[in-house]
Amino acid sequence: MTADHRAPLRHVVATFGVTAAGTLWYVLWTVTGIGPATVSYLPLPLAAAGAAAAVLDLLRRAPLTPPAVRFWRLMLVAFGLVGAGYTVLAVAGFRDTSILPPMPLPAAALAGAGFLAAMWAMVRVPLGIASPGERWRQWLDRAIAFLGCGTVLFHFGLAPVMTAATPWSTQTVVLLGLSLALAAGGITKVAYIRGGPIDRSALRLIGSTGLTGAVVALLLIHGGDAGSVADQAVVMPFAAVLGALAVRRQWQHTAAGRGRAGAWLPYLAVAAVDVPLIAVIPDELTTADRLVIAASVLVTGLVTVRQFVAFRENARLLADKRASQERLEHDATHDGLTGLPNRALFRRRLAAQLDRGDATVLLVDLDDFKTINDSLGHDVGDHLLIAVAAVLRRETGTDGLPVRLGGDEFAVLVTDPTALGETIAQRVLDAFTGPLSEHRLLVHASVGIATAPAGTPLDRLLRDADVAMYAAKQRGKANWVRYHDGMAQPVASHAQLGGELRRALDAGEFTVHYQPIIAIRTGRIVGVEALARWQHPTRGMISPAEFIPAAESTGLIVPLGRWVLRETCRQAAAWLAEFGPDALQKFGPNVSARQLHDPDFVSDVQSALADSGLPANRLVLELTESAVLRGPQVSRALFRLHALGVRLALDDFGTGESSLSLLRAFPAAIIKLDKSFVDGIELDPPGSPEADARQAVARAVVQLALALGLDTVAEGIENAAQADRLIELGYSLGQGYHLARPMPATEMTQLLSTQRDLVSPS
Incomplete structure (x- = not known):
């Protein structure tokens, strides 16, 4: 609890201390008769001053709504006037300590004004009534309740004082009447307040201050002057204690919660009226x-x-x-599967935030979710979506509103003005590094972030976030990107490129280039890697780094990969027929994760081999680790291919977290050392940490391959020094620009012809 929350407790302790002191004095006075009776006039003005100080502290330091400020200002006036009235009474009493004087008219006027201020404060507390019909109904109910409660209090509290054998002063009777009216009005008011700026418990405590009047009346009737002393010293100061407690409760009031209105009160009031009726x-x-x-x-x-x-x-x-x-x-505003708010609620909340000020949106799109859905089934996909929703709730916390827009697309509306979209995005991406759902699936996401000032059209902000999200996908997925001016054009070009892919496939604009795999010591070509190339009619040769992501995102990677596979098998069979079965041992097209999830992929391989006549053991499918780690369906497909005699190569080996353990479960025949371990291997001075790390990985990979009976290929060899160092480490096969660049089939045919001529006997 902060210091602000503790502050009102001081006033509660102070008012209670004054009341306790008055009680102790009364006990001593009753037993010993010590001191004049007029000392009893001191506790109430002191306690009232403490309650007024509590209210003043509340008004100065606590965040209050305008209705709450108005209420507590009136209560400050009430406590101040009551305290002033009883101070006047105390002064009159100490002028003549031999008697208990009747309440002077100025004192009664001040105290009465204080009661009226408290009653007016109660009257002005808002009830939250909207319709005229409800307003009239509540006025009727409250009138019944007030008259019922007032009748009981009048009969047992005020009437005995008015009809007592020894008449009481008019001032006393009026003040008692006002206190009982405050009690009845407070009870009635609180019963009909469902919630609002004034805490319900605080209102109950304020209303209860009037009930001290009933106790005062009983003591006046049965105790005479002695009862008056007890009233002044013990009973009446409790009203200030209740006021200080009310202030403390209001201070801790954090939200205008809604409770159920006490509509039972009129029935209770009708029943209560029967009690004095029988008594009279x-x-x-x-x-x-x-x-x-x-x-x-x-x-x-x-x-x-x-x-x-x-x-x-x-x-x-x-x-x-x-x-x-x-x-x-x-149901109309939330997603039925995940329980998150849906697109309709998201747009409504976003529009409201843009009306108020700046708004930040994160679009979260799962990478390759369609592959998971298609390969593992929609039930597994649904469980994954539920798990993703849980991650978004947890990582967003109180900073924003996570929503599901549809399919595998989610969004976060940042609601905390101090929160950064980048921070939330990174938390979400970090949470996706581990397996999700009961099926222990690995999933990644791309996040686009956009911020717009107040008044920006909603759809424009969403478009900007969408552009940023697609830019994140283009950068390799599992990334976040913030939108900036000018970003839309490259993304639009990417989308346009995706639209042209189908036309390019139909128009035959794709070709296959082949990069030789070389025996490093002899320079002999032992195999080739098949690489897709796109000769665009107007843009020229388009880089695979540009069109492969577009093919992946549009799903056209499957027909494109099928074409590359068939073309590679056809060309390989033609080369073997022309140059003999010993000319080349490996023909390796690359295979994407989307292809492996295609249920027809194994059939496509069988068909390509059958149509071309290529022996299955000459076909090498090059796979990345991320493509292999895609669930049981992929694993079954790989083992079926292995059973056919097709060899499998694990590309970019050494960069993944599970490379070594993967070899135990994956039927690999070839592992290819990633280029990152070859770059600079010849430059690092012996004994340096960089040199030791590179060479340790390279040496471990080749030794592991030898132990498992696998072939190894070092990728990305760009100079003779790298080749020499790899030979020293035990590598016999390599690939890279130093050895040979990718080339069209016609150039590859010439190279094979030259190689045949060199080895043929003269």
């Missing part, structure tokens, strides 16, 4: 008269019970209807 039956009435009155009271009570039962039943029906409406509203 004259003794001279006959038995028959008494029976008539008793029967009337009984009928009134039964009707009240009947009405109350009907009210409860109606309340239950209304509650059921309200719950049903709330369920319908929730």
Whole structure:
């Protein structure tokens, strides 16, 4: 608890201390008669000053709404006037300590004004009534409740004082009447407040201050002057304690929660009126008269019970209807699978935030979710979406509103003005590094972030976030990107490129280039890697780094990969027929994750081999680790291919976290050392950390391959020094620009022809 929350407790302790001191003095005075009776006039003005100080502290330091400020300002006036009135009384008492003087008229006027200020504060507390019909109904209920409560308090509190044998001063009777009216009004008011800027418990405590008047009346009737001393020293200061407690409760009031209004109060008030009615039956009435009155009271009570039962039943029906409406509203604004807010609610909240000020949006799109859905089934995909929603809730926390827009697309509306979209995006991406859902799936996401000032069209902000999200996908996925001016054009070009892919496939604009795999010591070509190339009619040769991501995102990678596979098999069979079975041992097209998830992929391989006549053991499918780690369907497909005799190569080996353990479960025949371990291997001075790390990985890979009976190929060899160092480490096969660049089939044919001529006997 902060210092601000502790501050009102000082005032509670102070007012309670004054009341306790007054009680202790009263006990001593009763036993010993020590001191004049007028000392009893001191506790109330002191306690009232403490309550006023509590209210003043609240007004200065606590965040209050305008209605709450108005209420507590009136209560400050009330406590101040009551304290001033009883200070005047105390001064009059100490002028003549031999008697207890009647309350001077100025003192009574001040105290009475204080009661009226408190009552006016209660009257002005808002009830939250909207319709005129509800307003009139509540006025009727409150009138019944007030009259019922007031009748009971009047009969047992004020009437005995007014009819006492020893008459009390008019000032006393008026103040008692005002205190009891405050109690009845406070009880009635609080019962009908569902929630609002004034804490309900604080209002109850303020209303309870008036009940001290009932205790005062009892002591006046039965105790005479001695009762008056007890009233002044012990009972009345408790009103200030209750006021200080009310201030403390308001200070801790953090939200205008809604409670159920006390609609039962009119029924209780009707029943309560019957009590004084029976008590005032004259003794001279006959038995028959008494029976008539008793029967009337009984009928009134039964009707009240009947009405109350009907009210409860109606309340239950209304509650059921309200719950049903709330369920319908929730269903209309929330996603049925994940429970997150849906697109409609997201747009409404975003529009409201743009009306108020700046708004930041994150679009979160799962990478390759369609592959998971297609390969593992929609049930598994649904469980993954539920797990993703849980991650978004947890990582967003109180900083924003996570929503599901549809499919595998989510969004976050940043609601905390101090939160950064980049921070939230990074938290989300970090949470995706581990397996999700009961199926322990690895999933990544691309996040686009956009911020717009107040007044920006909603769809423009969403478009900017969408552009940023696609830019994140182009950068390799599992990334976040913030939108900036000028970003839309490259993304639009990417989308346009995706649209041209189908036309390019149909128009035959794709070709296959082949990069030789070389025996490093001899320079002999032992195999080739097949690489797709796009000769665009107007843009020329388009880099694979540009069109492969577009093919992946559009799903066209599957037909493109199928074409490359068939073309490679056809060309390989032609080369073997022309140059003999010993010319080349490996023909390696690359295979994407989307192809492996295609249920027809194994059939496509079988068909390509059968149509071309290429032996299965000459086909090498090059796979990345991320493509292999894609679930049981992919694993089954790979083992089926292995059983056919097709060899599998693990590309970019050494860069993944599970490379070594993967070899135990994956039927690999070839591992290819990633280029990152070859770059600079010849430049690092011996003994340096960089040299030791590169060479340790390279040496470990070749030794592991030898132990498992696998072939190794070093990728990315760009100079003779690198080749020499790799030979020293035990590598026999390599690939890279130093050895040979990718080339069209015609150039490759010439190279093979030259190689044949060199080895042929003269």
